[in-house]
Amino acid sequence: MKRSILFLISLALVTVLTACGKSNDNEKKITVAASPAPHGEVLEHAKEKMKEEGYDLEIKTVNDYKVPNKLLHKGDVDANLFQHVPYLKEEKKTHGYKIEEVGKVFTTPMGVYSKKHKDLKHLPNNAEIYVSNNPAEEGRFLSFFVKEGLIKIKPGVKIEDAKFDDIVENKKHLKFNNKQGAEFLPKTYNSGEGELVIMNSNYAIDNGLTPVKDAIEIEGKSSPFANILAVKEGHKHDKKYQKLIKVLQSKDMKNFINKEYGDNVIPYEK
Numbered sequence: 001m002k003r004s005i006l007f008l009i010s011l012a013l014v015t016v017l018t019a020c021g022k023s024n025d026n027e028k029k030i031t032v033a034a035s036p037a038p039h040g041e042v043l044e045h046a047k048e049k050m051k052e053e054g055y056d057l058e059i060k061t062v063n064d065y066k067v068p069n070k071l072l073h074k075g076d077v078d079a080n081l082f083q084h085v086p087y088l089k090e091e092k093k094t095h096g097y098k099i100e101e102v103g104k105v106f107t108t109p110m111g112v113y114s115k116k117h118k119d120l121k122h123l124p125n126n127a128e129i130y131v132s133n134n135p136a137e138e139g140r141f142l143s144f145f146v147k148e149g150l151i152k153i154k155p156g157v158k159i160e161d162a163k164f165d166d167i168v169e170n171k172k173h174l175k176f177n178n179k180q181g182a183e184f185l186p187k188t189y190n191s192g193e194g195e196l197v198i199m200n201s202n203y204a205i206d207n208g209l210t211p212v213k214d215a216i217e218i219e220g221k222s223s224p225f226a227n228i229l230a231v232k233e234g235h236k237h238d239k240k241y242q243k244l245i246k247v248l249q250s251k252d253m254k255n256f257i258n259k260e261y262g263d264n265v266i267p268y269e270k
Helices: 002-027 036-052 068-074 085-095 135-147 182-191 201-206 239-248 251-264
Strands: 029-034 056-061 079-084 099-107 110-113 128-132 151-153 167-170 175-180 196-200 227-232
Touching: 029 036, 029 068, 029 239, 036 056, 036 079, 036 099, 036 201, 036 239, 036 251, 068 079, 068 085, 068 099, 068 227, 079 085, 079 099, 079 239, 085 099, 085 135, 085 227, 099 239, 110 135, 110 201, 128 135, 128 182, 135 151, 175 182, 182 196, 182 201, 196 201, 201 251, 227 239, 239 251
Parallel strands: 029 056, 029 079, 128 175, 128 196
Antiparallel strands: 079 227, 099 227, 110 196, 151 167
8 A cells, every 4th residue: 555655656746847848948948930031041140149048949941921929829939030020010910929028129221122223203093012911011001102302101100001992192103913922023023024023022022022122112220011920818927038139139239230131121229
């Protein structure tokens, strides 16, 4: 009888210790869903520093904007790095995701690309402009044309919040084609469709383009669309995520980004 009791106590102790071991392992591992470049490459650079801090950083590369938040919401990953705050707001509104920002990392400037024109001023009337089907970036697309005086939006509407419906003046009757995902825009550009294609630098870089050289217009350093590290709500202050954002915002990381991407990717400055 005593042996049976001792055996059961030992078995329970082993079970508890094993469970604690697994829990500790989970606390020391961070799985992040990220776009390939520069997001995934930046995280790859962060691996060694995170290892020095005692954390195993695993990167899950995803090339579709609709997937990373879904993975995070389901608990398939611990965090993601691919989006800016306006996009996250739109995703939360549409899907009810309980996701929050840990911190800003860098900006991938959006650029205007064309095989037919060298500037925006001389666009023909009724020019077709290809953009992504991401409603959170409509104001971002419009900002290029507002700046050139080709379009006006409703008074009082911030450009980052603007929608196509907010256009009150469109001098050249420009047409925005937003029927495809952002990942397909490089192919559209290469095929020569439309007058212009507007796309994020990460997709341009992935497809062999150099944004500051190949874009006829590109966002400046003051863009409000910095990409963020995001986690489930209630966890942004968790020690492991605070360690990760510290590494991602470090001087070493800024130097890496500047060396690898130049002005094509702009590190976040506090």
